[in-house]
Amino acid sequence: MIIKILLLITIIAVNKAEYVNYRNHKLYRVTPSSDKEVQALLDIKNNNDFLFWLEGVKVGLENRIDVAQEKQELFEKYLSDASIKAELVVDDVQSLIDNQVKRPLVRNTNEYVWDYYQTLDEIYEWMDSFAAAHSTVASIINIGYTAEERPIKGMVIDYKKIGDPYIGVIEGGLHAREWISPATCTWIIKEFLTSNDPGVRSMAEDVVWYIFPVTNPDGYVYSFTDNRMWRKNRNPAMKTSCAQWNLPDDMSVGVDLNRNFDFLWMTVGASSNPCAITYAGPAAFSEQESLALANLINNLSKQGSLLYYLSYHSFTQLLLIPYSHVQGKDVLEADNYADLFEIGIKGMDKLTARHNTTYRVGTSADILYEVSGAGFDWAKGGAHFPLVFLFELRDTGNFGFLLPPEEIIPNNEETMDGMVEMHRAVRSMGYYRGSA
Ligand SMILES: [Zn+2]
The missing domain is CATH 3.30.70.340 (Metallocarboxypeptidase-like)
Structure with a gap:
């Protein structure tokens, strides 16, 4: 004993x-x-x-x-x-x-709530039970396994069950430490399946949604168990000594997934050093997580019309439009930049109306910094989704990645308002030609 x-x-x-x-x-x-x-x-x-x-x-x-x-x-x-x-x-x-890691001491029901940050197990269990409870329109999809053999799990929401539908992909948690991102994506699932708001209903039902709250499950778990500030995945394939960089060797375990997509890979705002926090990997799509998403999307493009690719990160309160390497007049490299900007501005005005949170809209190079190999840039330039946006969620830096749990629900409410308004603009501009 x-x-x-x-x-x-x-x-x-x-x-x-x-x-x-x-x-x-x-x-x-x-x-x-x-x-x-x-x-x-x-x-x-x-x-x-x-x-x-x-x-x-x-x-x-x-x-x-x-x-x-x-x-x-x-x-x-x-x-x-x-x-x-x-x-x-x-x-x-x-x-x-x-x-930030505070959890409620007493919980009377088994209801999933957004007043604390859920672990990966909690998110996955909830997705399973929520899909089962809405099984006529919702189902679980598993698109692959990580280096640590965790599934990359998503929720499919399909109200129409028709051939050649419009398809939307929602990608969250690509960066492990940005905890507000999975918490936003699970909220979107909940709203799409339960809200009575006509705007939410339209957005939920016009499109077949593939929603992945945690696209970097290994990193997300690691940010709970070992290092709260972890960003990359946990692929050990390129593990090496980081002593010459004044960093622990553990830093070389993992790739920055939002630099690993096959669009202008490793050209700007990314590193070829495995010890770096923005390590782009040994090759584009070297990682199971990014490759699984790309494979899914390539398959979906044969089953319907790709419409939305929405990516959720934090922090800085920005709505980013592709492409992340261009600024000034070069933003017009994205063929429908003017439309994306107008949709974005309308959405963010509506977002602000809820809790007075302000967002700026533009390319990453213009309003944040230059990046290449990001998932949402590939979605535009590689997979040709017409409507591609990346949310950098709350806040502007007072808490940053360590956003208090009290801010989850207000963040989610305003984000949903913004998205619904964006969808309204999308419909009025003719991107959606459905019969709804
Ligand atoms: Zn991020």
Whole structure:
């Protein structure tokens, strides 16, 4: 018995030791105001002493930088040497994490609720039971398995059961740490299957939906069990020593899935270094998760008319339009950019009306930073969905990835309002020619 208890304690201790702790990590707000400051920040970023919450560093782009307590002096010296202003905004990043993982102590029903962040198991169990409860229109689809052999599970919602339908794909959780994304996608499923709102009903029923709340299940689990700030998947194929980059070797386990799609792969805003957080993988579609989505979409394109590809990320409150590498007048490389922009603006005006949350609309290069190999860019340029958008959900950085659970429902309500308005615009512009 004593041996058993000792064994148990040892196991718990080992598990605890693996968890990356952000206790007393400081969070700084830094907005570079010149190319010189950008260069200085990029030099600091490349040392990997600190964790930049946004991958891009650009003039005027507000970033957040996580600094371990023992490196605080070093950080402040770097910044003062470069004459860059930085504001300490969070004294203990772990306290934000502790608040975010809070779960209700008492739960009277088995009802799925959006007042805390669900684990992968909870999300998958709910999808199974919710699909079963709506089995005339909903079913579960499994499009593949991850490196750690978890299924990539989606919900198919089909009200029409007709040949050659319009098809919509919703992709969430491609980046592990962006927990609000799966929480939004499960809400969309719930609304599509239960809402009485005429706008929601139209959007739900005009299109056959394929909704994947967690397209990076291994990473999502890892962000609960080991490192809250994990972004990539957990593919160990390219594992290597990261010592020369001043990073733990664990950083080379995984690929940034939103850099792994076969559209301008590895051209800009992505890394060929397996230790990097934006590692694009050894080749386009090297990863099971991105490949499974692409295979599904290639099959769907033979079964109906691809209409929507919607991607959900966080944070910064932006509605991004393809393509992520173009800015200025080059945005017109997307053939219907003007339509997408108009649909986006209408949707985001409606989104704002709910809780006064403001979003900006544009290409990533224009309003965030340049990226290549992203899923939604491939959806436009590779798979030719006409209507492609990427939501960067709440917030603008006060909590960032560590958005408190109290914000899940307001975030979801406003996002749904925005989507319904977008669909209204889509119909009035003639993209949908159904009989509904
Ligand atoms: Zn993301």
